[in-house]
Amino acid sequence: MRFNKASTVVKRKSFFTALLILFLSLLSLLVLHNTLFFFVFIIIAVIIISLDFIAISRQLFDAIGTKAIMSITIFIVVLFFFLIIVLLNGSFFLLENQSIGDLLFSSTWKPFSNKFGLFAVIIDTLLVTAISLVIAIPVSLFTAIYITEYAPARVRSTIRPFIDVLAGVPSVVFGLCALLVFVPVVRDVIAPFFGANISSGFCVFTASLILSIMVFPIIISLCIESFSSVPLALKEASLSLGATKWETVKKVLFRASGPGVLSAIFLGFGRAFGETIAVAMVIGNQELIPSSLFGPGQTLASLIANNYVEINSIPLLESAIIFVALILFLVVLVFNLGAYLIMKKASQRWKY
Amino acid sequence: MIISVSIVIGSLFLIVFVIVLNGLSSLSLEMLTQTTEGGFYLGSGGGFLNAIVGSLLLAIPATILAFAVGVFIAICLQKDFLHARISTFVRLCLDILWGIPSIVYGVFALTIMIAIGMTESILFGIVALTLLEIPIITRSIDESIKVVPIGLKESAYSLGSTKVETALGVVRRQAMPGIVAGILLGFGRGIGDAASILVTVGDSNYMPTSIFDQTAALPTIIFNLMGMPEKAVQNKAYAVAFVLLVIVLCISIITRYLTKKSSKYLIK
Numbered sequence: 001m002r003f004n005k006a007s008t009v010v011k012r013k014s015f016f017t018a019l020l021i022l023f024l025s026l027l028s029l030l031v032l033h034n035t036l037f038f039f040v041f042i043i044i045a046v047i048i049i050s051l052d053f054i055a056i057s058r059q060l061f062d063a064i065g066t067k068a069i070m071s072i073t074i075f076i077v078v079l080f081f082f083l084i085i086v087l088l089n090g091s092f093f094l095l096e097n098q099s100i101g102d103l104l105f106s107s108t109w110k111p112f113s114n115k116f117g118l119f120a121v122i123i124d125t126l127l128v129t130a131i132s133l134v135i136a137i138p139v140s141l142f143t144a145i146y147i148t149e150y151a152p153a154r155v156r157s158t159i160r161p162f163i164d165v166l167a168g169v170p171s172v173v174f175g176l177c178a179l180l181v182f183v184p185v186v187r188d189v190i191a192p193f194f195g196a197n198i199s200s201g202f203c204v205f206t207a208s209l210i211l212s213i214m215v216f217p218i219i220i221s222l223c224i225e226s227f228s229s230v231p232l233a234l235k236e237a238s239l240s241l242g243a244t245k246w247e248t249v250k251k252v253l254f255r256a257s258g259p260g261v262l263s264a265i266f267l268g269f270g271r272a273f274g275e276t277i278a279v280a281m282v283i284g285n286q287e288l289i290p291s292s293l294f295g296p297g298q299t300l301a302s303l304i305a306n307n308y309v310e311i312n313s314i315p316l317l318e319s320a321i322i323f324v325a326l327i328l329f330l331v332v333l334v335f336n337l338g339a340y341l342i343m344k345k346a347s348q349r350w351k352y
Numbered sequence: 353m354i355i356s357v358s359i360v361i362g363s364l365f366l367i368v369f370v371i372v373l374n375g376l377s378s379l380s381l382e383m384l385t386q387t388t389e390g391g392f393y394l395g396s397g398g399g400f401l402n403a404i405v406g407s408l409l410l411a412i413p414a415t416i417l418a419f420a421v422g423v424f425i426a427i428c429l430q431k432d433f434l435h436a437r438i439s440t441f442v443r444l445c446l447d448i449l450w451g452i453p454s455i456v457y458g459v460f461a462l463t464i465m466i467a468i469g470m471t472e473s474i475l476f477g478i479v480a481l482t483l484l485e486i487p488i489i490t491r492s493i494d495e496s497i498k499v500v501p502i503g504l505k506e507s508a509y510s511l512g513s514t515k516v517e518t519a520l521g522v523v524r525r526q527a528m529p530g531i532v533a534g535i536l537l538g539f540g541r542g543i544g545d546a547a548s549i550l551v552t553v554g555d556s557n558y559m560p561t562s563i564f565d566q567t568a569a570l571p572t573i574i575f576n577l578m579g580m581p582e583k584a585v586q587n588k589a590y591a592v593a594f595v596l597l598v599i600v601l602c603i604s605i606i607t608r609y610l611t612k613k614s615s616k617y618l619i620k
Contacts (some may be wrong), residue, residue, distance in 0.1 A: 036562065058514055065516035066433065072421055073428040073442060076486065080445045083460055090463045142356035150353065159361065165604050166364045168537070169597070170544025172571040176593050177367045179578060180374065213363045220360065267451060274453020276547035277571070281578055301455050301547070305575075308462070308551045318466065325459035329452055336448040 021045040087329060090322030097316060103323070109287035109303075111310060116320040118327075120289045124204060124297035128279065129272045131208035131293070136215040136272075137265060143216075144223035145249055167217035175278035178210035183282060191294040202284035205293040210278050215268040222267060226260025227253060259346030263339035270332045276301040300324050368597065375594025378587040384595070400592055402559045406567035409474060409560055410553065411543040414481035415489075418542075419535050421482075422489035426527075427519045429494050432505070443494070450487035457483045458548035465552065472554035474563045480548040485538035492537055496530020497523055504619060529615040536607040540600050546571030570596045 025041030094103070098116060106117030147156055186209070187201030230253055238248040254261070284296025285306050298306070304321050311318045386399035425446075429439045461480035465472070500523050508518040524531070554566035555576065570592055577589035 058517070062514035062516045065520075069424045069428045069433060069516075069519075072424040073434070076421070076425055076449075076490075077442060077445055079483070080449060083456075086460060086463055087456075139356040139359050142353045143360050146353040146357050159357065161604075161608065162361055162364055165601065166360070168540045168544070168600055168604050169364075169367060170546070170571060170600060172544070172546040172574045173367065173371060173593050173597055173600075176574060176578065176589060177370050180370055180590075181366065213367075216360050216363070270451040270453075274451075274455065276453060276455040277550070277575060281575070301453055304455050304459060305547060305550060308459075311462075311466075322459060322463055325456045329456050332451045332453065333448055336444075336451050340444055340447070 015049070018045040018048045021048070084329070087322055087326040091319055091326050094316055094319035094323050107287070107289060109298075111307065111314050111317045111320070114314075114316050116316070116323075118300070118324070120287050121298050121300055121303055123289050124283075125273065125299040125301075127290070127293075128204055128207050128211060128283070128297070128299055129269060131205065132211035132215060132272045133265070133269060135208065135212035136219060136268060139212075140216050140219040140268075141223060141261070144220050144227060145253070147220075148224055148227040149245070149249055149253070163217050163220055166213075167221065171214065171275060171278045172281075174210055174214055175281035178206060178278060178282045182206045182209050186294070194292075194294070200284065200296070202282055202296055203294045204283060204290050204297045207279045207283040207297070207299070210282060211272045211275055214275060214278065215272050218271055219264045219268040222264035223257075223261055226257040226264070229260075230256045259342045263343050266335045266339040266342075270335050273331060273335075274301050274328050276305050280305045300328055368601075371590060371593050371597050374587070374590035375597070377590075379591040379594055383588070383591055400568070400570070400573060400588075400595075402557065403568040403570050403573050403592070404595065406474070406553070406556075406560055407543055407569040407571075409563075409567065410477045410481055410549060410569055411539055414478045414485055414542050415535060415539045417478070417482045418485035418489050418538055422486050422534070422538075423493055423531065425486075425490045426493035426497055427523065430497060430519070430523070432515050432519070446487045446490055446494075449483075450491060453547070454480075454484050454545050455547040455551070457481075458551040461548070461552045470564075472552060472566050474553060474560055474565060474567050477549045477553035477567075477569070478563070480552050481542045481545065484545060484548055485542050488541055489534040489538040492534030493527060493531050496527040496533075500526045501619070526618060529611040529618070532610045532614055533607050536603050536610070540603040540607075543603075544571060544596060544600055546575055550575060570599075 021041050022045050025038045025045070028037035028041065029035065094116065097114070103116060103118055104122065105119050106115075107120035107123075108115045108117045109121065147159055151159065183201035183206055185201075186203065186206045190205070191201070191203075234252055234256060235248055238252045239245070243251065279299050280302035283298060283302055285298055285302065286296040287298045287303070288296075290297045304324055307317060308321060311321065383399035384401060384404075386401055425442070428434055429442060431439075434442070457480045460483070461476040464479070465476045470476075504522055504526060505518055508522045513521065549569055550572050553569060553572070555568050555572065556566040557568070560567040574589045574592050574596070577585060577592065580586060
């Protein structure tokens with residue numbers, strides 16, 4: 001086996017990397033006064049420099065590298081199951097004390113008297129998610145159609161970045177904005193319009209409004225992706241047969257990319273379902289079935305955010321919170337699997 | 353159609369406008385340069401420098417860790433390393449992890465924290481954020497590796513390079529825009545995420561000194577400030593949100609610039 005020494009280029013590069021890491025270690029020692037980071041950085045730098053002086057054969061390097069890459073990938077799959085096991089294990093304590101039917105179909109959430117009925121919260125969650133999707137789906141579908149089919153190239157390239165930015169805005173900023181704009185609007189304009197005069201503005205409807213804005217970018221970008229993967233020939237064939245542009249969109253584009261749209265909606269559902277902070281800020285945080293859309297409520301995710309503080313004083317509450325997290329996890333799991341199966345079936349059926 | 357486009361764009365402008373307008377009026381230089389004082393939540397002075405540092409200390413290590421894991425997974429998902437069926441399964445796992453609400457990661461880190469008998473600290477915040485960022489970064493890198501032309505890899509193989517050499521030397525260079533975008537996307541998500549760190553890092557009024565300290569972070573102090581009844585205290589939240597929004601917007605602009613710059617040298 002021929003031994004191949006590392007080339008000078010590699011040496012210089014790793015030297016600079018090591019220098020940078022040494023600098024970071026000094027920084028952590030002098031600025032942060034942190035000895036732990038200091039030693040970690042020093043060790044990394046020593047490893048990097050010493051790797052240059054140990055000549056290992058390329059084949060050996062390849063074998064080790066492949067194994068390392070594989071084991072990291074296995075790690076992520078293991079992590080996935082580990083997550084489920086930890087959550088199941090944590091919620092076991094609660095399930096021993098209360099039957100699952102009791103948990104899901106009773107609506108008294110009183111942690112201090114060990115009553116953890118989630119029925120009202122589940123209803124609220126479904127209500128909020130459903131309303132937000134009802135608002136979000138048409139708006140984002142039309143936006144996606146406009147961007148892919150109708151907009152001139154220049155408009156398209158100006159709108160796209162805005163949608164990416166909207167996707168990156170932190171949820172707490174959405175929540176703050178909802179608090180400032182939507183709560184007064186709902187309290188003073190929308191609720192009286194629908195005849196609910198005593199709404200504080202902190203209600204299910206406000207939460208749905210802000211959620212729908214948060215879901216826009218996900219559905220739009222996924223829809224654009226699946227719209228633009230429809231081959232041009234399909235559309236051209238439709239247009240050449242005399243169909244108008246809108247007919248082509250309706251009958252060709254929608255059918256060809258229908259599964260993609262559906263899976264985009266599923267993913268949007270997952271986002272709306274699990275959103276925590278923005279919802280917790282505006283929904284009113286009361287565990288009851290709302291009398292109208294303008295009454296306060298609580299979703300599964302915001303329940304966790306509002307109750308984790310008392311976790312140390314009530315032993316069963318910790319288990320209850322883990323159980324709620326497990327529900328969120330499982331629902332998202334089911335919906336993602338659904339989206340995956342739809343896409344798989346569609347890719348077997350639509351071969352173009 | 354135009355109406356729905358304007359609703360989407362309008363809501364973005366509304367958010368930016370509202371935060372900038374309210375944030376600028378309540379932001380002052382001392383808020384950025386001082387740490388939180390005792391009366392911060394009651395209306396007296398003090399700033400949130402410790403929260404900015406705390407946020408960076410959470411997001412930067414988490415992004416580095418998630419990148420270190422994510423880039424290797426993305427490389428491994430190619431056909432060269434894994435059978436297509438297995439990589440489909442791993443991608444499905446990643447997609448599900450991507451869709452899981454961040455609060456679940458927070459609760460997961462919290463459960464582990466309680467199980468090993470420790471208290472809230474930066475360490476578990478980093479754990480939760482890393483888990484949150486791994487699927488985001490991996491997917492982004494994976495998407496850009498997928499479109500690396502097969503001829504490029506084949507020519508590397510035909511010159512006698514091994515699998516790892518091809519992946520790290522050729523594919524990495526070609527996928528550079530995706531890698532940069534992925535890292536920054538993950539970082540932006542990590543720094544803005546409130547739910548996972550709300551339950552794991554606790555709160556503190558001082559500069560964090562080790563990873564076993566509790567710390568304040570930008571998203572969590574916004575959430576805490578908004579829970580206060582007084583209007584003057586709530587106004588501070590807009591200042592914090594303004595800083596957070598500026599950071600996120602900067603990341604978005606940097607991403608755009610770097611992707612453009614790094615895609616200049618691609619072989620097409």
